[in-house]
Amino acid sequence: MTDEGQGSVAATSGLARRLCALALLAASGGLLASACASNESSLFIRMRMAPTEDCSSITCGPGEEFWTADEVDAAYDFSHSATLLVGNQIVQRGDSDVLRTETSRVQLYEAEVRVADLAGTPMTEGYVVPIAGLVDPGSGGDAGYNCTEVLLIDGATMDNLRFQAAALERDIEVVATVVVRGRTLGGQEVETAEWSYPVRVCFGCSPCVDTAPPSCCQSSASEECQELDEIERTCSGRVGPKDCRDLGETCGEHLDGFGL
Structure with missing residues (x-):
């Protein structure tokens, strides 16, 4: 924004405040006061x-x-x-x-x-x-x-x-x-x-857990994979353990996929 534009905004804001103040002095009751409140x-x-x-x-x-x-x-x-x-x-x-x-x-x-x-x-x-x-x-x-x-x-x-x-x-x-x-x-x-x-x-500071066998990271369809314990979830906004089954790939594959 240019200096000219900033001055225009400031002038408009100042005029609005003065008009609002005059309206409050001229009007009775609280309804208009609410409309002009900050x-x-x-x-x-x-x-x-x-x-x-x-x-x-x-x-x-x-x-x-x-x-x-x-x-x-x-x-x-x-x-x-x-x-x-x-x-x-x-x-x-x-x-x-x-x-x-x-x-x-x-x-x-x-x-x-x-x-x-x-x-x-x-x-x-x-x-x-x-x-x-x-x-x-x-x-x-x-x-x-x-x-x-x-x-x-x-x-x-x-x-x-x-x-x-x-x-x-x-x-x-x-x-x-x-x-x-x-x-x-x-x-x-x-x-x-x-x-x-x-x-x-x-980036990558969360502990990520691969299943044993690692093939269960991609699919939990087999009986062996279905019997694996779940990793305790962490609330959004906190860093905590990640389960490779939520990623659909091993932890290493997931991190490598960013190419960073």
Whole structure:
């Protein structure tokens, strides 16, 4: 963006704030105040939710378990998603006494994601992904909450990180910065402030287990292969053991297949 374009954006933003302030002074009641409220304070990302120990489910809520960083092995993960807790601080507008419907619920529809290294250098271009979720309004000073699944590292970015981690023979530390956007049932557009989350990306750092005999990696159809014990799975976002049967080939064949 040129300097002229940046000045135009700043001028437009400043004019919008002044018009909004004049409207608030001239209008009575809280409805207009809600329309002019800062989008970044109305909707916010609170944290990355942690799955249960068996990786089967995630419970959403500000008092539930959460993670402060993820780790991904690019040799086995071709993209990476996380469940984020989103809060809604827009005040309730519904009133059953006057048959007024609730318009402050927020329907989430997209997330914009940028991935950069610790120095702030972009790893790839940012991208926008569709998301889903309906977040209820706050009540009694507390925000309403719901979860949404966001693609923190897309396939193109993971390809780039895989190549770097393999070439450098070390982990790559990146930060995924997310903005979540939604629309109230009353038609107001809202979005969160930028929320950043660290992810460590490695290549081939997970212990990968071949079956005995190794031919069972390709096919488990024989009785001998069917009786083999399963490898305990690791939740997405954590590095852990990999089972060659999930790959359809031996661990060595899988890693060699990247040609890195």
